Amino acid sequence: MIGTSFGLTDEQREIQQLARDFARNEIAPAAEHFDKTHEFPWPIIKKAQELGLTSMNVPEQYGGLGLSLFEEVLVGEELAWGCTGVSTAISATGLGWLPILIAGSEAHKEAYGGRIADGELAAYCVTEPEAGSNVAGIKTNARKVDGGYIINGRKTFITGAPEASFYTVFAYTDREKKHKGMSGFIVDRDTEGVSVTKPFDKLGQHASSTAGVIFEDVFIPDExxxxxEGMGFLIAMKVFDKSRPGTAAGAIGLAQRALDECIRYAKERESFGKQIFQHQAIGHMIADMAMNVEAARLLTHKSAWLVDQGTPATKIASFAKAFSADHAMKIAVDAVQVFGGYGFMSEYPVEKLMRDAKIFQIYEGTSQIQRNIIVRELFGKSR
Ligand SMILES: Cc1cc2nc3c(=O)[nH]c(=O)nc-3n(C[C@H](O)[C@H](O)[C@H](O)COP(=O)(O)OP(=O)(O)OC[C@H]3O[C@@H](n4cnc5c(N)ncnc54)[C@H](O)[C@@H]3O)c2cc1C
Known part of the structure; x- marks a missing residue:
């Protein structure tokens, strides 16, 4: 096991290879099409569903693959190598499911885990137009009424919102109690009063849809x-501990792809009578890429493994997320440099990688917020 021998079990190797083959055979060849058209990659999602890749973190008893977070991270990196827009579209359901896995009842898990296993998609609704980093600043309200709650509010930047058939939604049931008055709900998309905005046009990850979700007098039964009531903020924070290693893995897949493309190109391309990697400036840039991809991978594997052991992993999950995201961005920018003028052209792969990389420093908590968490973990607790 990783952490002691750094080895993978036969099953882990198998699932990693399955994801690698899927990324190379199904995702990478279609990535340019979905990047250019901004279409949702339904044909790939359907194939991913058949392999269980949209229900990786749904336990087997509810019909999913029941992978550990460590295994999810292995798979996530491979899928992201193919295209992070597509891999985000695949993994968004796992994020929407996490609040149910963490805090749902047996009936919730059976019903919604089963729906995911049957091919339905989910989305995670926290962010609002005026509250992203500051989760406690959300305005969505859930007013108690006989038999349930009436939800009103507006969520934004929700990955997979247009295609999801249910959402996990955070709202205040008692604003006076501040973050202790926030609660989490499962909301079916077809509930009266729920609507989804037109998807946003984005810098990158075009295959993944991002839209707003509006709740107007939406009645949600107590069940x-x-x-x-009041557990919502805690649930959202627990989700982040489990989701950040997966997001880091996406950044690593992208960075590994950029590195692979650079190694190939720097051997083919010549200037001043030499392959360009033989110019020390380029060779060292690629050496730095390789070092940082490996370091990001080790941090991410450790953070996922700790979560699987039930060990508190908030600090290392933030290390993994910030380090992987920041290095993926730098590596993608450097990859464009290695390709020179061709790097700026969309017919070469690194231009897309640079556009796709940026979001890793923003979603699931920005790189600044990760550092705030690290400072809090370092200074906020007695050691
Ligand atoms: C493509 C995409 C997909 C997304 N998917 C989802 C999703 O599925 N579900 C969901 O709920 N949300 C989602 N988000 C929202 C995402 O998590 C937020 O955009 C992110 O947390 C940042 O919030 P914000 O955009 O409001 O920025 P703000 O919070 O307004 O921050 C703006 C800037 O200020 C900095 N900043 C803010 N506060 C501090 C601070 N205390 N200290 C230092 N710097 C600070 C930030 O780092 C950032 O640089 C998505 C966003 C995007 C762009």
């Missing part, structure tokens, strides 16, 4: 509350 759709996750855990108990």
């Amino acid at each position: 759709k509350l996750l855990g108990s």
Whole structure:
């Protein structure tokens, strides 16, 4: 096991290879098409569903693959190598499912885990137009009424919102109690009063859809509350501990792809009578890429493994997320440099990688917020 021998079990190798083959045979060849058209990659999603890749973190008893977070990270890196827009579209359901896994009742898990296993998609609704980093600043309200709650509010930047058939949604049930008054709910897309905005046009990850979700007097029965009233903020924070290693893995897949493209190109391209990697400036840039991809991978594997052991992993999950995202961005920018003028052209792969990389420093908590968490972990607790 990783952490002791750094080895993978036979099953882990198998699932990693399955994801690698899927990325090379299904995702990478279609990536340019979905990047250019901004279409949702339904044909790939359907094939991913057949392999269980949209239900990786749904336990087997509810019909999913039941992978550990460490295994999910292995798979996530491979899929992201093919295209991070497509891999984000695949993994968004796993994120939407996490609040149910963390705080849902047996009935929730059976019903919604089963729906995911049957091919339905989910989305995670926290962010609002005026509250992203500051989760406690959300305005969405859930007013208690007989038999349930009436939800009103507006979520934005929700990955997979247009295609999802249910959402995990955070809202205040008691604003006076500040973040202790926030609660989590499961909301079916077809509930009266729920609507989805037109998807946003984005810098990158065009294959992944991002839209707003609006709740207007939406009645949600008591049974759709996750855990108990007031648990919402805690659930959202627990989701981040589990989701950040996966997001880091996406950044690593992108960075590994940029590195692979650079190694290939720097051997083919010549200037001043030499292959360009033989110019020390280019060779060293690629050496730095390789070092940082490996370092990001080790941090991410460790963070996922700790989560699987049930060990507190908030600090290392933030290390992994910030380090992987920041290095993926730098590596993608450097990859464009290695390709010179061709790097700026969309017919070469690194231009897309540079556009796709940026989001890793923003979603699932920005790189600044990760550092705030690290400072809090370093200074906020007695050691
Ligand atoms: C493509 C995409 C997909 C997304 N998918 C989802 C999703 O599925 N579900 C969901 O709920 N959300 C999603 N998000 C939202 C995402 O998590 C937020 O955009 C992100 O957390 C940042 O919030 P914000 O955009 O409001 O920026 P702000 O919070 O307004 O931050 C703006 C800038 O200020 C900095 N900043 C803010 N506060 C601090 C601070 N205390 N200290 C230092 N710097 C600070 C930030 O780092 C950032 O640089 C997505 C966003 C995008 C762009």
